[in-house]
Amino acid sequence: MKLYDLAGSPNTRRVRIFLAEKGLEIPIVAVDMAKGENRTPEFLAKNSLGKLPVLELDDGACIAESVAICRYIEELHPEPPLFGRDMLERAKVEMWNRRMELEILVPAMQAFAHSHEMWRGSLxxxxxxxxxxxxxxxxxxxxxDHELADRTFIATADYTVADITAQCAVLLAKGACGIRVAADQPNLAAWWERVSARPTARA
Amino acid sequence: MKLYDLAGSPNTRRVRIFLAEKGLEIPIVAVDMAKGENRTPEFLAKNSLGKLPVLELDDGACIAESVAICRYIEELHPEPPLFGRDMLERAKVEMWNRRMELEILVPAMQAFAHSHEMWRGSLxxxxxxxxxxxxxxxxxxxxxDHELADRTFIATADYTVADITAQCAVLLAKGACGIRVAADQPNLAAWWERVSARPTARA
Known part of the structure; x- marks a missing residue:
């Protein structure tokens, strides 16, 4: 198994943090998007959208999309559970992971792409x-901030993939768009300190 | 268990088709967004984002987000499997469901919101x-169209939730944005005829 990776992407970071939380190390293949390595026929055969990350299995089968890779890893290595411990938790983790992705991460990626000089010329x-x-x-x-008033993590009592998505979203919003957690958002700030302090946060 | 529903929304339709494919009928509560029924304190206690659909369980617990609801239903009623039959299929279904959502459904919702007169005044x-x-x-x-050259359904050999998401995306793109499958896209057209002909397509 190996992971095709792109440094600096919030989606690849999600998978790297997920693997680190599971205590797993798998071979990493860095793909240089600036050099067009994601548009070669060889790479497009792995993911026809030319996007990263991609997990390649030993038989050559490829799984694209960060959350699909994380779910596959979760089934292979169930401990610690990062998608919830029971049926209701799994539904809550899916709900919160989607909210963090659709409500914050996707807008942060859009704000970045439509304002940063790195993207000028690409769109x-x-x-x-x-x-x-x-x-x-x-x-x-x-x-x-309001939602986090009475809990430690985003979706359940445990750190889950929803926290990972939120973490990568907040990091992108801060680093690429200059949007910071505000002084009057103490619950969000406490959560951010909590997740940033995890040994896996810089994976 | 009951489902808070909004007629005409692609996300609520995803859940309705999913339930119909499972052969399930659960009580439906129509929420009138035009009358602001999704912004009442009672409804916001069920989903603080004021969005639909929401599944309310018998103990009052609520699950928002279409795909979270579908996953919960899948665990309760595993047959027929709509999220894949084994580990690799489940990863492929997640990958394709995300692609259909992020690459087509989300842009269709954006194109609709940013062009249709129904949204004038709301944003x-x-x-x-x-x-x-x-x-x-x-x-x-x-x-x-290219991807569908050698297969019947979006993610696996079976009809799955990825087809449901794609179906609702194509329907929205056609109905709300006037974007039709083109004459030179025979594989996509054949898939569309196939899924539209299912008895559940109008759920």
Whole structure:
């Protein structure tokens, strides 16, 4: 098994943190997107969208999409459970992982792509759309701060994949869009300190 | 168990088709978003984002997010399996469900929100962003047509939740954005006829 990886991407980071939480090390193949290594016929045969990460199994079968890779790893190595411990928890983890992805991570990726100079030339940047995404993230931080008033982690009493997604989203919003957890968001700030202090946070 | 539902939404339709494929009928509570029924304190206690669908369990616990609801139903009623039959299939279904959601359904929802008169007043519409989303959908149809050259359904040999997501995305793109499967996309057209002909397609 090996993982095709791209440094600096929030989606590849999700898988790296997930593996580190499981205590697993698997061979990593760095793919240089700037050099177009993700658009070669060989790579497109692994993921026809040319995106990362991709997990290649020993028989050559490939799984793309960060969360699909994480679920596969969860089935292979169930401990510690990062998708919930029972049926209701698994539903809550899916619900919260989706919320963190669709409400915060996707807007952060859009705000980044539509405003950062790194993307100039790769797409037609729409500053108004970047602005709308930033507003969405700010509003969702207020909501999430309220949600976290009575709990330690995003979805359940345990650290789960929903925390990993949220962590990568907040990191991207901060690093790429300059959006920080506000002073009047103590619950979100405490959660952020908690997850950032984990030994796996820099995986 | 009851399902809070909104007619015409692609996300609630995903759950309705899923339930119909399982042969299940559960009580439906229609929520009128136009009348603000999704913003009442009672409803916000069920889903603090005010979004639909929401599944309420008999003990009052609530699960929001279409795919989280579908996964919960899958665990309660495993047959027929709609998330894959084994570990690798489950990973492929997750991969394809995410691709259909992130690459087609989300852009279709954005194109709809940023161009249709129904949304005027609810948000600041950005026609250029709607246009970019339309281009993305058209490009992804070309890609998906190619992907479907050698198979019957989106993710595996069986109809799965990835087909349901794709179906609801294509329906929204057609109905709300006027984007149709093109004449030179025979594999996608054949898939669309296949899934539209299922007795559950109008659930």
């Amino acid at each position: 037609r940047q729409l500053p108004d759309w970047a602005g709308a995404c930033r507003e969405q993230i700010t509003a969702r931080y207020t909501w999430l | 600041r519409q950005l026609p250029d962003w709607a246009g970019a989303c339309r281009e993305q959908i058209t490009a992804r149809y070309t890609w998906l």
